Amino acid sequence: MRLDIDVRKKQGDFVFHARFCLNGDRIGLFGPSGSGKSTLMHLIAGLRRPDHGHIRLDETVLFDSSMQINLPPEKRRVGVVFQHSHLFPHMSVRRNLFYGWKRTPEQERLVNADAIIEILNLGHLLDRGVNMLSGGERQRVALGRSVLTCPRLILMDEPLTGLDEELKSHIIPYLGRVFCQFGIPLLFISHSLLEMRLMTEQVLLVENGLAERIMATEELAQSSWGTPRQGYANLLRLGKPTAHGDLWAYNWGGQRLILTEQGENEENVFELDAREILLFKRHPEATSARNLLPCTVRKIFTVGNRVRLELACGTARLIAQIVPDSVRELDIVEGRELVAAIKASAFRRLI
CATH class of the missing domain: 3.40.50.300 (P-loop containing nucleotide triphosphate hydrolases)
Known part of the structure; x- marks a missing residue:
């Protein structure tokens, strides 16, 4: 049109x-x-x-x-x-x-x-x-x-x-x-x-x-x-899941996501708050988070005492929000490879 x-x-x-x-x-x-x-x-x-x-x-x-x-x-x-x-x-x-x-x-x-x-x-x-x-x-x-x-x-x-x-x-x-x-x-x-x-x-x-x-x-x-206090929600469009024990597995960006919720549609939309994503320099030895995603920092945005990172996770993108101290401690620059940890319960189904 x-x-x-x-x-x-x-x-x-x-x-x-x-x-x-x-x-x-x-x-x-x-x-x-x-x-x-x-x-x-x-x-x-x-x-x-x-x-x-x-x-x-x-x-x-x-x-x-x-x-x-x-x-x-x-x-x-x-x-x-x-x-x-x-x-x-x-x-x-x-x-x-x-x-x-x-x-x-x-x-x-x-x-x-x-x-x-x-x-x-x-x-x-x-x-x-x-x-x-x-x-x-x-x-x-x-x-x-x-x-x-x-x-x-x-x-x-x-x-x-x-x-x-x-x-x-x-x-x-x-x-x-x-x-x-x-x-x-x-x-x-x-x-x-x-x-x-x-x-x-x-x-x-x-x-x-x-x-x-x-x-x-x-x-x-x-x-x-x-606006520093304005949050950001990632919207993830996922297909139908398969059972993964008591949880549910979805294909996303060439990787697998484990969620607590079962999507009922051909396409399901989930919301993930940028603050729910934890970042590590390398794969942690043990964590309660079910999702450990290798990713690469593509862009860095600083607003007040908040830093938002655009992460490439396979073919998909995520926005994570951290504080400046974390940027320094993790030595984060564009191109840095990290591991994003996300709990299975952190996703909220919208559709």
Whole structure:
């Protein structure tokens, strides 16, 4: 997807300006509340009209003030999933799902309805009233309804806000499967850095009414290192495990990780705090840690009285956090070979 935007919009005393060109399929809009993220979403979807400028999605001009073009929302083929699902309360799940599908011309129905229902695990809910659904089920129906309009782009505005961590851990895999299988580009709006890292590959920063800075999602995560008290969590995407006594073994970066938790998905995402990684000059004779990983120091970052190290572990990367005294005692420099020790219980499953 290519999204080319240069627009301005004044709302009372708030002036919003977006000027960027994005290429990609998993893009985030990141910024604090009130910065203009939702304003940009409404402008792209056609729910608000810019004062002037242009919005182009691939080869289609959605808005251009100089050419007097302003496609109505139903002509843009841009799906929207809001923080609150906005389902039709008088309709069943089935009727909600197929509301947009029936209004989409047959030649544009590129998404298989049965496949969407299966992927989102909605088959047993089709005849249920939407008022009888849980929060997670409502969001899955809202996503399915949006996908079944066969959009060229889906906008998701804080779709996980208000859901507890367990619900989020269930919904995120559904999102991943839908966008992967059907190849629909995603613009994901959130102020949660963790959600950004789980859902996107690059991020457009929205700050004080201005949207123009683009960076890789992991670059955004590492930019928080300028604050000494800001921690860092490694996100590890692991496949299905095999039993290892009472524990579980995963392949990662050409090495084996031993964890206490069993992942249940084809891809499982675990969080590992950078402070949970202990470093040794050489392989320790004995330790309670189940993971002893040979690694090489690639980069060193110093922030106040914290030092973060980028470690190459096989083909994968880890960030470890230590104090300056440890750097001196271990004689750590770029290129130094170390052993990283990690307890099996240090990993927290997110998905």
